[in-house]
Amino acid sequence: MVVIYQQNLSAGAGQYSSIALMSDNTPYISNYRVSGSTGRLNLALFSNGQISSNPVDATANDIGAGTSIAVAPNGSLHIAYRDTTGGKLKYAYSTNGGSSWTIDTTLNEAGGTSSPR
Secondary structure (H helix, E strand, O other): OOOOOOOOOOOOOOEEEEEEEOOOOOEEEEEEEEEOOEEEEEEEEEEOOEEEEEEEEOOOOEEEEEEEEEEOOOOOEEEEEEEOOOOEEEEEEEOOOOOOOEEEOOOOOOOOOOOOO
């Protein structure tokens, strides 16, 4: 079976998209959304055939480009992305399906975090 989701997007929405599937095949898509002069990291959630987009990190004017998402075996969500304003690689994780996020800016030179998740 093929299921197609479609959403009418405004210009600037859905850039740098990355997709990951939960164990029940629910798709999660991280993306970069530009509105005016501001770019933000968002997570698209799928429920009952509808798509909703929720902010993950809105701490700077240009944050979220180059996004990459993964789902851990325990179901937690993990996103790596670029903070262009701050010139940093950042990492966000959620243990509740994307309802809330922890932003980790303590990436070391090898690209890992100061503590495993």
